[in-house]
Amino acid sequence: xxxxxxxxxxxxxxxxxFFISINTASGQAxxxxxxxxxxxxxxxxxxxxxxxxxxxxxxxGAAKAQAATDPNGxxxxxxxxxxxxxxxxxxxxxxTGSSVVNVHAGQTASVSLTLTAQKVLEAAxxxxxxxxxxxxxxxxxxxxxxxxxxxxxxxxxxxxxxxPMNKVLLAAPGAAQDSYGQVxxxxxxxxxxxxxNGILLPEGISGGFAQDVDTRFAExxxxxxxxxxxxxxxxxxxxxxxxxxxxxxxxxxRIGIYGGENDWLEPSLELQGHKGGFNxxxxxxxxxxxxxxxxxxxxxxxxxDHTQQQKGFSYLSYLLNSTTRVSAMLxxxxxSFEIPDNPGQPAAFALTGVDSSAFSSSTLxxxxxxxxxxxxxxxxxxxxxxxxxxxxxxxxxxxxxTPDSVGDLLSNGVASQVLRSDNAAGAQAxxxxxxxxxxxxxxxxxxxxxxxxxxxxSAVFSVDSTGSQSDSTPVTVVDNNRxxxxxxxxxxxxxxxxxxxxxxxxxxxxxxVDAYVQEWQISPRVNLLWRIDSSTSLHAGYARYFTxxxxxxxxxxDIAKFQGTTQAPGVNVASNVxxxxxxxxxxxxxxxxxxxxxxxxxxxxxxxxxxxxxxxxGAALVFTPFNYATGTVYGLELNASYRGKHLxxxxxxxxxxxxxxxxxxxxxxxxxxxxxxxxxxxxxLDHDQRVSLSYGLAYTVAQTTLSADGIFxxxxxxxxxxxxxxxxxxxxxxxxxxxxxxQHFRVPSxxxxxxxxxxxxxxxxxxQIRDGSGVxxxxxxxxxxxxxxxxxxxxxxx
Numbered sequence: 001x002x003x004x005x006x007x008x009x010x011x012x013x014x015x016x017x018f019f020i021s022i023n024t025a026s027g028q029a030x031x032x033x034x035x036x037x038x039x040x041x042x043x044x045x046x047x048x049x050x051x052x053x054x055x056x057x058x059x060x061g062a063a064k065a066q067a068a069t070d071p072n073g074x075x076x077x078x079x080x081x082x083x084x085x086x087x088x089x090x091x092x093x094x095x096t097g098s099s100v101v102n103v104h105a106g107q108t109a110s111v112s113l114t115l116t117a118q119k120v121l122e123a124a125x126x127x128x129x130x131x132x133x134x135x136x137x138x139x140x141x142x143x144x145x146x147x148x149x150x151x152x153x154x155x156x157x158x159x160x161x162x163x164p165m166n167k168v169l170l171a172a173p174g175a176a177q178d179s180y181g182q183v184x185x186x187x188x189x190x191x192x193x194x195x196x197n198g199i200l201l202p203e204g205i206s207g208g209f210a211q212d213v214d215t216r217f218a219e220x221x222x223x224x225x226x227x228x229x230x231x232x233x234x235x236x237x238x239x240x241x242x243x244x245x246x247x248x249x250x251x252x253x254r255i256g257i258y259g260g261e262n263d264w265l266e267p268s269l270e271l272q273g274h275k276g277g278f279n280x281x282x283x284x285x286x287x288x289x290x291x292x293x294x295x296x297x298x299x300x301x302x303x304x305d306h307t308q309q310q311k312g313f314s315y316l317s318y319l320l321n322s323t324t325r326v327s328a329m330l331x332x333x334x335x336s337f338e339i340p341d342n343p344g345q346p347a348a349f350a351l352t353g354v355d356s357s358a359f360s361s362s363t364l365x366x367x368x369x370x371x372x373x374x375x376x377x378x379x380x381x382x383x384x385x386x387x388x389x390x391x392x393x394x395x396x397x398x399x400x401x402t403p404d405s406v407g408d409l410l411s412n413g414v415a416s417q418v419l420r421s422d423n424a425a426g427a428q429a430x431x432x433x434x435x436x437x438x439x440x441x442x443x444x445x446x447x448x449x450x451x452x453x454x455x456x457x458s459a460v461f462s463v464d465s466t467g468s469q470s471d472s473t474p475v476t477v478v479d480n481n482r483x484x485x486x487x488x489x490x491x492x493x494x495x496x497x498x499x500x501x502x503x504x505x506x507x508x509x510x511x512x513v514d515a516y517v518q519e520w521q522i523s524p525r526v527n528l529l530w531r532i533d534s535s536t537s538l539h540a541g542y543a544r545y546f547t548x549x550x551x552x553x554x555x556x557x558d559i560a561k562f563q564g565t566t567q568a569p570g571v572n573v574a575s576n577v578x579x580x581x582x583x584x585x586x587x588x589x590x591x592x593x594x595x596x597x598x599x600x601x602x603x604x605x606x607x608x609x610x611x612x613x614x615x616x617x618g619a620a621l622v623f624t625p626f627n628y629a630t631g632t633v634y635g636l637e638l639n640a641s642y643r644g645k646h647l648x649x650x651x652x653x654x655x656x657x658x659x660x661x662x663x664x665x666x667x668x669x670x671x672x673x674x675x676x677x678x679x680x681x682x683x684x685l686d687h688d689q690r691v692s693l694s695y696g697l698a699y700t701v702a703q704t705t706l707s708a709d710g711i712f713x714x715x716x717x718x719x720x721x722x723x724x725x726x727x728x729x730x731x732x733x734x735x736x737x738x739x740x741x742x743q744h745f746r747v748p749s750x751x752x753x754x755x756x757x758x759x760x761x762x763x764x765x766x767x768q769i770r771d772g773s774g775v776x777x778x779x780x781x782x783x784x785x786x787x788x789x790x791x792x793x794x795x796x797x798x
Contacts, residue, residue, distance in 0.1 A: 035103045038076040039111040041069050041089045048073025049115060052091035056080060089113045131325055131382055132243070135198050138231075138389055138430045139241065140442065140495055142505040143527020143541040145226040145588055145602050145637075147172045151219060156648060156698035156707050158740030158758045162258045162266060162791060165213050169240065170711055172223045173602070173639040173652040176692040177711060179294045179769050179781035180621055184687045186225060186604060187633040187658030188237035189614050190623075191547065195241045196329060196376065197315075198389055200234075202424045202448055203550055204333075204372040204397040212333035212372045216270060217283045217313045219245045226586035226604060227541025230491040230507035230525040231430070231442065236545045236584075244315050244329070247272035247279040256793025258756070263306070264289040264789055273798075277319030284312040292335075293621065294781035296342035298766040303343065303362050309335040323383060329376040339366035339621070342780070347410040349461060349566070350472040356410055364407040368621055371398045388431040393448075395424045397552060399622055409459060409474055413566030416458040420622060422552035424450035426487075438497045442507075446489040453482045454555045460565040469566065477565065479558050485515030485551040493525065501531040513548040516576045521546035535592040545582035549612055549625040559668050569668035571675060577625050577665040580612040588637075597642045605634040611660045613685055616778035617669040626669065628660030628678075631685075649697040658688040674726050674775065684727045686774040690714045703744040710737040719773030726775050734767030736760075736783060756791040760784060 041052045054075045055066040064085065065077040077087070080103050090096040094115035101109045149168060157163045157171070166181045174186045182190060194201045194213060204212055224232070224239040232239050253271040258264070268285040292307025310333070317327040345361035378391035401418040408415035426448030433441045459474040493507020505527040512520035523544035530538045554577055562568045588602030611631030614623035635656035642649050661682040663675055677683075696709035712735045720728030739759045746752050764786035772780040 035080050035082060035107055035109070036076060036078045037080060037085070037087060037101055037103060037109045037111060038074070039087070039113065040073045041075065041091070041097075041113045041115060042073050043094070043115055049091050049094065052089045052094075052115070054087065054089045054113075057086040057088060058083070087111050087113065089115060091115060131380060135380055135387070135389055138387060138432050138442065139195075139198055140229050140231060140493070140505055141222070141224060142229065142495055142503055142529045143226070143539045144224045144228055145173070145539070145586065147223040147225075147639075149221040149223060153648075154215060154218070155742065156696065156705065158707055158709055158738035158760065159789070160740065160742060160756050160758075160791070161216050163215055165215050168215055168221065169223065171650065171652075171694050171696060171709065173600075173637040173694075174225060174635065174654040174656065174692070175694065176654075176656075176687070176689040176713060176716075177769070178687055178716065184689070185238040186635055187656040187685070187688060189612070189685065189687050191235050191237035191612070193232065193235035193239050195239065197244055197327065197378070198241070198430065199376050199378060199391040199393060199428055200446065201374060202393065202395045202426070202450070203235075203552060204370075204395070204422075212311070212331070213242065214283060214285060214311045214313060216268065216285065217244050217281065217315070219243045226539075226588070226602065227525070227527060227543040227584050229505050229527055230493040230509040230523070231444065233489055233491070233509050233511050233523070233546065234487065234548065236543070236547060236582075244313075245270075245272065245281045246315055246317060247274055247281040252795060252797035254793050254795045256754075256791060258789060258791035260758075260789030261787040262290045264291075264787075268793075279317050281315040282313070284310075286310050291784060292337040293340055294769060294783070295340055296780045296782070298768070298782050300785040303341040304338045304364065305340040307335060307337045309333070324379070324381045327378050327380065331372075331374045333370070333372045335370045337368045337370070337621075339364070339368060345411055349410055349413045349469055351406065351409050351474070352472045354406060354410065359407070359410045361407070361411060364404045364411075366404050366408070367402045369400045369402075371396070385434045386431065388429070390427070390429045392427045393425065395422075397422045397424075401621070405459065409461070413469065414458055414460045415474075416456055416618060418618065418622070419453075419455040420552070420555065421453045422450055424448055424552075440495040441493070442495070443492045444490070446487070448487045449484065450551060451482060451484050452552050452554070455480045456555075458562075458567060460562065460567045462564060463566055463568070475565070477561050477567070479561055481558075483515065483551070483554075485513070487548065488512040503529045511546040511548070513579060515548070515551050516554060517578055519548070519579045521579075521581060536589065537591075538587075538589045540587040541585070543582075543584045545580070545584055547580040547582070547612060549577045549579065553614070553623055553625055555624055557668065570671055571667050573667040575665045575667060577612075578610045578627050580627070581609045583607045596644050598640070600637075600639045602637045602639075603635070605632075607632055610664070613660065613775075615669065615686070615775060618778075624666065624669065626666035627664045629662035629664045631658070631660035633658040646701055647697075647699050649695075651695040652693065654692045655690065656688065656692070657690065658685040659683060660685055670775070673724075678726060683725065683775070684717050686717045686727050686777055688717050688727070690730075705742040707740040707742070708738065710735065716770065717774050718771050718777070729773075731768055731771065734769075734783060735763075735765060736767070737762055752795060754793045754795070758789040758791075759786070760789070761786045
């Protein structure tokens with residue numbers, strides 16, 4: 001039942017009068033003894049309301065006494081005869097509140113009234129938004145390459161809110177796609193850090209949070225690249241800074257369903273609300289389809305590729321007062337994946353009791369399960385000159401690969417059950433002090449500890465001195481290990497506004513890692529931003545980087561256990577993976593050509609020692625880090641964007657080159673001839689893509705949005721069968737174009753709805769991402785074929 005304010009007040013008074021009349025009729029006579037009522041009037045946050053008008057109403061509805069509250073919200077009503085009264089309180093900007101009291105002879109009745117502020121919603125929103133601004137101010141962007149992605153931009157994508165996070169990031173300059181949902185930025189292998197409301201998220205074993213973070217809960221995304229200020233460390237190719245939806249102090253939500261071809265079904269639910277200073281946002285989704293992992297063939301009928309995924313997120317926030325709030329965030333992602341089969345692969349080994357001639361690689365049954373849970377608790381405060389945020393986090397991540405125990409032995413000579421898990425916990429503190437109009441000093445610290453567990457149970461065959469299979473009965477090799485690791489970081493920096501158009505941010509950070517190796521570094525940073533005029537800005541920066549390997553992915557192998565088996569490495573060297581150390585330079589310029597239309601040009605260069613890369617060396621779809629002794633990465637980016645009343649669009653073009661020389665860790669994963677060549681020659685990294693393009697256009701008229709977006713790539717690296725140079729070849733050029741239509745409409749008695757139609761790879765041009773060759777590349781993968789999807793969602797309020 002929906003009642004306006006006057007109807008509610010009249011109903012309340014009517015019920016009060018009825019209650020009083022019932023009690024009076026029951027024989028409770030009112031003697032002539034005079035009594036009084038005192039009490040307090042406060043708001044929903046327990047703050048006293050001064051100057052409120054308090055009245056005592058008798059059974060006839062007439063006021064028998066009245067008073068005004070003092071500065072402490074206190075009042076006293078005197079001269080009342082014994083009986084039952086309705087005590088009402090009213091104040092400007094508040095709804096009237098009431099309570100019924102029974103006044104007895106010679107006694108004083110007490111009552112406490114809480115009024116709901118008509119403006120409390122606005123005040124809470126203002127406070128929350130002010131704290132959001134203060135929190136964002138803890139993370140400077142001076143001198144970086146910054147790309148904004150808000151909820152409107154996401155809705156303009158062909159899949160709208162159903163767009164996976166990695167696909168959202170591909171709309172940013174310098175981003176290139178890879179298999180298994182990976183995104184490479186500026187020639188780096190992954191190396192992205194994800195932050196939620198300013199708190200750094202530790203990585204999951206599945207390779208990062210790109211697929212574990214649901215796009216729905218993002219209010220906006222800031223994507224930072226380049227020479228990062230001292231605030232940012234550890235993962236430095238790019239920063240994905242997500243500001244979550246907070247409920248916006250509106251009670252409501254959205255329910256939707258999306259699906260179509262490839263058995264795609266994706267229901268979702270969002271809830272948000274507030275009460276006083278408390279607000280919340282909750283989201284959950286379920287996804288199933290037959291596109292869990294990229295297909296190993298170009299066929300539009302993929303064998304054994306079903307996936308089921310569940311994701312959930314919650315944000316809870318409470319305003320302790322006008323300058324402080326406490327927040328909690330919980331996230332979960334659980335997924336099961338069938339590993340797609342590649343038909344036509346022969347049996348290469350013999351297995352006792354199995355007819356190898358009947359082997360079919362199209363019936364393999366490999367599976368992988370992935371779990372990621374995280375929780376964050378933070379306290380944020382904002383005073384006149386000091387802003388701070390202190391947070392603590394925990395994360396659990398697990399990946400389990402289950403082989404086809406017969407088929408894998410026949411085809412690969414090994415069937416390995418792989419279980420990797422990682423428990424992490426830590427804390428982060430950031431503070432910003434506005435020392436003067438020209439100087440803003442920022443400082444912070446970070447600590448995390450984790451326990452990585454790597455359990456591998458492998459069935460293998462014995463081999464003779466020539467490496468040929470010598471026994472068709474498999475033996476079992478167990479190779480389990482666990483390792484704690486610790487990260488320590490601290491930074492100090494000053495943002496100095498030298499004069500109005502020129503600002504410089506300089507500082508340094510300290511990072512240390514205690515894991516398979518113990519290393520540390522002090523890294524200076526300097527960034528400059530010069531606003532040449534009202535339309536043009538120039539930025540430049542230098543950063544010294546220290547990038548530890550992702551401990552949860554490091555899987556040391558006791559290679560001695562596999563000697564004399566089909567899993568024996570060709571190289572018996574297993575040096576520990578080390579932290580990468582870089583000198584990074586970046587310079588760029590942006591100009592607003594006209595209102596809403598902006599152009600940008602950016603160049604970068606990185607000189608690396610112990611350059612980190614990752615490869616898929618086993619059957620499990622998990623990557624293992626290794627080092628090149630030296631490496632260089634450089635490139636150029638051009639970006640354009642426009643946002644008008646009806647039309648919005650973007651276009652990005654990037655040129656990049658990434659090379660490394662001399663593999664110096666995890667050598668057992670490589671063939672000796674590869675190691676020998678790379679020791680003397682620089683080679684292209686397997687994720688090097690020379691040219692990457694992304695583009696999008698959306699036109700909105702009335703309640704309809706038409707959109708198109710796409711990506712283009714010159715191709716990742718592969719092996720060269722002619723020269724045998726590692727990563728000496730490249731994959732073919734590819735292009736994927738998508739279309740989308742979004743429509744808002746209303747249904748009588750049911751309210752508003754939002755519908756969406758999506759067409760992915762609408763030209764149905766098959767393209768191959770990987771062919772299974774190259775350094776650290778495990779299997780071939782193809783991009784998605786043309787498919788059509790539809791969605792319907794409904795916003796609601798309560």
